[in-house]
Amino acid sequence: MDIESAVVLAAGEGTRLRPLTKHRPKPMLPAANRPILEYVFDALIDAGVEDLHLVVGYKRDRVQNHFGAAYRDRPITYHVQGKQLGSGHALLQASHALDADFLVVNGDQIVREETVTAVREAHTVEDVATLAVIESEEAPNYGAVKLDGDRVVEFTEKPRSDSYRLLNAGVYVFAPSFFVEVESTPRQHGELSLSDSIAQLVENGSPVRGVLTDGIWEDATYPWDLLSLARKLMNRGLVEGAAGPNAAVVPGGRDGAGGPDGAGGTDRTDGAGGADEPGRVDGPEGVDGTDGASETAGAGRTAGLRGAAALDRSAGADGVYVDRTATVHPDATLQGPAIVGPDSVIGPAAVVGPNTALGRNVTVEAGAVVRGSVVDVDSRVGPNATLVDCVTGEGVQVGAGTVAPGGSADVRIGTRIHEGCQLGAVIADRARLDGGATVEPGSLVGPHASVRTGAHVRGDVDEGAEVRR
């Protein structure tokens, strides 16, 4: 069926990604060097969606400011969810703007165009709801589905029974009549969940179609997942649109300074080389509602590109993408896969990559080493500093000679210990590490924290805290 409109749910914070979500919701966190939400929009538009409805809430300024009124020429209508009262409640915010059948996807989870297309094409006028279904061993821990042909005959949250092999991928088409269903769904703990409404439809025997699809991208559940997500995207060469929707708006401007070798076009080979996926936390956590339905589907299946030799960029290096507005010193080394974002600067003798994504306006000063890391916008890595397997927020400053050498560590998030994470450190927005500091693997440095010269960081540093030697 021809579906023109899509509702993208992007109002929630994504608390398990704290402290990175201090100033923006999870959909705006970087997947390589673009916000996750851009990939979601790309998939929808590639699948033929013409009209985007975005439900925003938590830190919505950031979303609105990034995307403006349109993405790739498709208009975006914003719907504000004042309080985050569940995915069903989020969807209701857009109800007045939709009078034909529409798609619904999560804004914080990368989705494939093929999945969107499959659901869009399978849906018929008779269906109230159509949802993408994937095979996964994780089904019993999520929104599990049983199909009879193309009919969904059972829809259960976390049945914890091995008889379930299919789970709800979180990509839906609904008829407008579904809004009535959502409104009549009983709230659980004050929240209105989409999956409860779907379960109710199925129970009542309404026509709900299931479409078996090929699976989806790995989601980022915890901060370190941003590292493997970036690696996968880079290996698949999916970072090319990195300029973003608003990049080229320079009235009277000209093409920026450009790097010494103009950078840009490179070949990308999937999965060349091959190494282990860094230790990923096993066992999905019990999560409520639909949002988590498919979060770990596809986990631990892709191989990263590791240990590639230093690549000669001028000879068309593998997997090295340098934005045309970035500047790279001729004596710097970029090892693919690696992305250098717009306006970024790489100093002499710096080594960036492999498996590294630098966002917009990042500075890597002379002699610094950044490997296996995602460094977000406006951050500075000082001279001779080393970051291995690190995730940074925005505007992070790493002083001269400060070292986060990386390695395996146990990381605590909330009350849960995640063992054996391959994580150098998570350094949240505007944290400042002065020179000569050492950061142990698995450390979480909070927003605006200050680590003084020569200090040693181990474990958590709270927001705004100061660590002295």
Place this chain on the structure above:
Amino acid sequence: MCGIIGVAGADDATSAVLLEGLSNLEYRGYDSAGIAVGGDEVEVEKKEGELSALKRALAGRTLDGAVGIGHTRWSTHGPPSDENAHPHTDESGRVAVVHNGIIENYRALRDELEAKGVSFSSETDTEVVPHLIAEALDAGADPESAFRRAVERLEGSYALAAVVAGTDAIFAARHDSPLVLGIGDGAHYLASDIPAFLERTRDVVYLDEGEFAVLTPGDWRVEDELGEPVEKEVETVEWTAEQTGKSGYDHFMLKEIHEQPKALRQCLRGRVDELEGRITVEELDGLDAPEEVHFLACGTSYHAARYGALLLQEAGVHATAFLSSEYATSLPPIARDTLVVGITQSGETADTLSALRKARGRGVETVALTNVVGSTVARECDHVMYIRAGPEIGVAATKTFSSQLVGLNLFVEQLLADEPRNRDVRELVSALRDLPGQVQEVLDESRADEVVEEFMGAKSFFFIGRGVHYPVALEGALKFKEITYEHAEGFAAGELKHGPLALVTEETPVFALVTGDGENARKTIGNVKEVEARGAPVVVVTDGESDAERYADSVLEIPATHERTVPILANVQLQLVAYYMARRLGRAIDKPRNLAKSVTVE
């Protein structure tokens, strides 16, 4: 000041296109609106008040015709009323005219026409135009010649568009007031500002001084004053309609405040080189360091000009910021090696254009610092540097001021690049590159909304600063009065005790800008103590380097950075102060009363 839109060849959609265009121009601030549609007959509908009043008057009725013109008015002659709204017509209703600008000899023309028995139905200067056209038609002229003959009689500034019954054409002329053609697929447009038709086409033709244009459903042409055809270049504008939407924000002003990091990145792109420690503004290549610099500007741009003058003075260059209207009124001595720099966001500010023309009359080199590509100032000055802030819709300038300050830093360094002084700009380059992220930090963490709540109902608001913070204090006060309608003044911190201190009471909150811990900070803290002693509530905007917080009732924090970029951060806090105060007061933030975005009358 007012807005013009016209369309030829929109078939059944003529009135819809006109209303859409007027709605896009709404931000220019106006008090009445109207449209006229031409064809066999000319039909006019116009109404005092907002566009919604006009739409109500139309009540779903569409005026049919191959061509149409529309107008939003901001009163210069005669109060807002249905009669004074444009389009204006002749007595027989054959001719309809819309006009921006001021017709300076309208009194004489009106007397002349009235002596011939013509009766006027409005108090506007514009109405002479349709009567003059009708007079020429009666004398046997064809519509185009009649339009030309009427325009020849006019003195002053104008952008004019007219339709005449029985002719499927729009006749337009430009003199000292902007007019742009939009070249669409099948339909052609004309407008005072590009956003009016940006949803329809991005291919534009800028009319130059003294040019005439004729738009018909299938064709368009431009002629000079003598009627000779002019080859015009069709340019494609980069701005897209999507950038002019509100994108989920309650106000354009808030959207534009939030757009500042992006705007500054665009301003800096390709102009700062951290590896080489160099600043280059390519379009100003070849401009040598002058002996003296005059900055000409109005309003917010004037505050930027003062900041620019300070930067140059620090570098040992004689530099002065002038208010354009005063400069034009009493021209100071201009030495031959003076560089005259006009700062205008829109590039159409009549006062600044007029002052620049006077300076050019003295034979000096001129530079335009503007945001609008192809604007009049850009075409009239010897050099132009764009601040690249993107379109600004809110009447109260926000992001363009920040971009002007950054642009001025670049301008100054480009100017002095070859100086033997051998300026080291490395620190400045790093600070400029850090600035967008720091602005984001202020936006993410500002407490302005809570702070203003404490001062609802205060009598007056004072803003004080010293050195580079003085222009910011002036701008903070201007922004505040523009959108809150509350009384606000900006003062040089050291000047308070020489008079204004008499106004300070418990009911006059004082916003003080204190950054760093040097002499300026110390002295400003002294001034803060003066007002504190008089019981005034004090809000300090500070980077926390000094102990200014100790003397403050509230604090608005900004990150510590280079002394040249820190005022930009302080200003963002003051923008938010003004915005949230205006919002709490329920003001029309994007369209403050009596104000217009770009002031194209002197």
